Amino acid sequence: EIVLTQSPGTLSLSPGERATLSCRASQILSSSYLAWYQQKPGQAPRLLIYGASSRATGIPDRFRGSGSGTDFNLTISRLEPEDFAVYLCQQYSSLYTFGQGTKLEIK
Amino acid sequence: QLQLQESGPGLVKPSETLSLTCTVSGGSISGSSYYWDWVRQPPGKGLEWIGTIHYSGSTYYNPSLKSRVTISVDTSKDQFLLKLSSVTAADTAVYFCARHIPAAGAMGPFDSWGQGTLLTVSS
Numbered sequence: 001e002i003v004l005t006q007s008p009g010t011l012s013l014s015p016g017e018r019a020t021l022s023c024r025a026s027q028i029l030s031s032s033y034l035a036w037y038q039q040k041p042g043q044a045p046r047l048l049i050y051g052a053s054s055r056a057t058g059i060p061d062r063f064r065g066s067g068s069g070t071d072f073n074l075t076i077s078r079l080e081p082e083d084f085a086v087y088l089c090q091q092y093s094s095l096y097t098f099g100q101g102t103k104l105e106i107k
Numbered sequence: 108q109l110q111l112q113e114s115g116p117g118l119v120k121p122s123e124t125l126s127l128t129c130t131v132s133g134g135s136i137s138g139s140s141y142y143w144d145w146v147r148q149p150p151g152k153g154l155e156w157i158g159t160i161h162y163s164g165s166t167y168y169n170p171s172l173k174s175r176v177t178i179s180v181d182t183s184k185d186q187f188l189l190k191l192s193s194v195t196a197a198d199t200a201v202y203f204c205a206r207h208i209p210a211a212g213a214m215g216p217f218d219s220w221g222q223g224t225l226l227t228v229s230s
Contacts, residue, residue: 035216044220096156
């Protein structure tokens with residue numbers, strides 16, 4: 001099983017700041033088969049990024065995914081109030097596993 | 108617009124079998140490119156993939172749950188179903204259904220989700 005480790009566990013920032021979230025895989029992910037999701041309380045996850053760097057339909061360009069191999073990042077360039085949520089990474093290189101999440105909270 | 112809606116009993120007793128249904132609307136479950144998924148999230152915890160089915164009947168299961176899980180599809184009703192046997196309190200979770208387009212063999216990112224349904228295991 002591929003284990004995904006996300007860091008930090010919690011990130012405290014202010015609107016307008018830049019956020020960088022990390023996801024590290026225990027094995028190399030084939031063809032960067034990694035996705036990022038945003039989840040707000042009481043809601044289902046929303047797909048943001050797939051293939052490590054491709055934005056899903058309707059996702060603003062302030063969200064950027066990068067990385068390959070075992071190390072991946074999600075960068076939110078200028079935080080909007082609606083961006084404060086939990087972010088999860090998912091690998092689909094070998095079945096599926098999810099990271100434990102990073103909570104992005106307002107400072 | 109595609110919509111997925113989970114339905115189920117809400118409460119199941121320990122050792123019984125959990126049964127949940129996901130109804131797809133705004134599209135056909137038989138769309139050849141799509142696969143259909145079950146994911147769960149225990150209260151305050153992370154997401155766990157349960158399994159995946161294609162309308163043809165091909166299934167893929169989480170190895171940690173495989174011995175207890177059956178996923179099936181009813182194309183006439185645009186529904187897919189989850190059965191999880193011998194439940195315990197550890198199976199208490201919000202259960203989501205979802206859809207993906209394959210990108211890595213049969214696997215792919217989940218681009219549509221249901222709202223989720225809480226299932227509690229308690230006597």
